[in-house]
Amino acid sequence: MEELLKFSDVALGYSKIPVLQGISFGIFKGDFLGIVGPNGSGKTTLLKAILGILKPLRGEICCRGGSLRFGYVPQREMMDELYPLTPREIIMMSRYPLLGPLKRSGKKDKEKAAEVIEKLGITDIANKLYKNLSGGQKQRTLIARALAGEPDILLLDEPTNGMDIKVEKNIMEIINLLNLEGITIVMVTHIINLVANYASRIALINEKFLIGDSSKILTEE
Amino acid sequence: MKTALTAGSLVALFCSYLGVFVVLRRIIFVSIALASFSSLGVAVAVFFGKNPLFFSFIFAFIGVYIFSRQNIEKRLPRESVIGLSYALASALAILFLAKSAHGEADMLNLIFGNILSISNKNIFELIAVLIPVGIIHVMFYKEFLFSAYDSEMAEALGMKVSFWNFLFYLTLGAVVAVSIHITGVLLVFTFLLVPAMFALNIANSIKLSIGISFIVAEAVTWLGLIFSFVWDLPSSSLIIAFCGGTFLFSILYRKAFAK
Numbered sequence: 223m224e225e226l227l228k229f230s231d232v233a234l235g236y237s238k239i240p241v242l243q244g245i246s247f248g249i250f251k252g253d254f255l256g257i258v259g260p261n262g263s264g265k266t267t268l269l270k271a272i273l274g275i276l277k278p279l280r281g282e283i284c285c286r287g288g289s290l291r292f293g294y295v296p297q298r299e300m301m302d303e304l305y306p307l308t309p310r311e312i313i314m315m316s317r318y319p320l321l322g323p324l325k326r327s328g329k330k331d332k333e334k335a336a337e338v339i340e341k342l343g344i345t346d347i348a349n350k351l352y353k354n355l356s357g358g359q360k361q362r363t364l365i366a367r368a369l370a371g372e373p374d375i376l377l378l379d380e381p382t383n384g385m386d387i388k389v390e391k392n393i394m395e396i397i398n399l400l401n402l403e404g405i406t407i408v409m410v411t412h413i414i415n416l417v418a419n420y421a422s423r424i425a426l427i428n429e430k431f432l433i434g435d436s437s438k439i440l441t442e443e
Numbered sequence: 444m445k446t447a448l449t450a451g452s453l454v455a456l457f458c459s460y461l462g463v464f465v466v467l468r469r470i471i472f473v474s475i476a477l478a479s480f481s482s483l484g485v486a487v488a489v490f491f492g493k494n495p496l497f498f499s500f501i502f503a504f505i506g507v508y509i510f511s512r513q514n515i516e517k518r519l520p521r522e523s524v525i526g527l528s529y530a531l532a533s534a535l536a537i538l539f540l541a542k543s544a545h546g547e548a549d550m551l552n553l554i555f556g557n558i559l560s561i562s563n564k565n566i567f568e569l570i571a572v573l574i575p576v577g578i579i580h581v582m583f584y585k586e587f588l589f590s591a592y593d594s595e596m597a598e599a600l601g602m603k604v605s606f607w608n609f610l611f612y613l614t615l616g617a618v619v620a621v622s623i624h625i626t627g628v629l630l631v632f633t634f635l636l637v638p639a640m641f642a643l644n645i646a647n648s649i650k651l652s653i654g655i656s657f658i659v660a661e662a663v664t665w666l667g668l669i670f671s672f673v674w675d676l677p678s679s680s681l682i683i684a685f686c687g688g689t690f691l692f693s694i695l696y697r698k699a700f701a702k
Contacts, residue, residue, distance in 0.1 A: 273599040294599045304646050305467055305592055315592065318585045319600040326585075352645060371600055 223250040226374060226406060228289055232281035241267050254407045256417030259427030265286045265410045269379055272408060286338050290326035293368030295378040298360050301351035309363040310335060310348045335370050342366040358389035371379055375406045394420060447558045449566055451664040454622040457573050460659035461689040463653050466639040468591050472525045473510045474635045478628045479532040480506035481620045486536035489543050495624050496568055503620035511612040556627025556679050565625055569624055571607030572621040576614045587611050630679045634660055644693040659689050
């Protein structure tokens, strides 16, 4: 399998104080990698390093030749609901970096937005205000936004936090379906059971960093 | 009166547009701190007998440089440094003006402006600054919006968020600096805040918010200037009073019609 991203003996942290050390692993095309650990263990730190927002204190993070395009689904609570935006407007935003400065969204961008809106089943709410949506609808909007940018890797940070079991299952099935369609998934969660059924590999952050096939990691733990 | 209406309309137009982003970005403190830096520039210029507009820009841009940095002081909240800057700049401006030839009059001018006494030269200065700012905001509207709404996502997708934030602050600083010596600190701050508050309180989209913010700012400017002439009252104070009235109206409107 093609390796998209490689971490080699990486240390990550803030203000030169490491939170995670000795991290070595790769992300492969078509992977479904679950990053699991208790709250405060450094999962989101690792996610930020994958996204390139956080530079490593030590070690090296190598990208596949050419740059990778990321789709990022942040925790819902991080979204600012003061902005009077609709899901369609939020989804269009991830087309902006593809357009570059000075260019306006064109027909192709609107078609791509319409495509992901339909795929995520949010057509009926696409023009309503984001702040008035339910948790599940908001999450599907954020996944649609990430997909509209045509990513090589889709990263999700605690995508089912605060949801009831029915909506949680629905979101996980959407993510799994995207993976089966060939999209590389990296999902952060503090609930190991949640990703165990879907992820091909699990990275466990709990004092030490373990990574391997889901079944192997679950057995070891 | 004609020049006052032209200048007031231009300041109202640009401040009410930028104000929507000032409120959405939650940088209201930054806007008042920038205004006080800019007024310090005017006070320093008055004290040394230099060009107030030039010094207003220099001090506003110093403020832009300080406030656009994400980590101003790591061990303290960002707001505390902004608050200190506001208080310090305001105090220094008063100290400089206290020792100028027309201390009290200059101080009142700085705070409340004197929109009825501005010249055609002031209008040209205003236009020379506002047109480039307008062009920048038309050209980069989507970059400003995305980097403000979700900076992490924008950065993950390769956008230079710190650059777009700096450019936004720079245009804000330029508008504040050029407006302040025409309308005064208080009116600039009111224009940056109240029309946007009104608009965001009743509108369901950003573009509609910008449109409503424009209309409110223009309406209160014209009403304020006309009635200040009719009633012989200070224009800036009357415009600010009308602004406050419109916000109360938006609260009543929401209570009556909010879904």
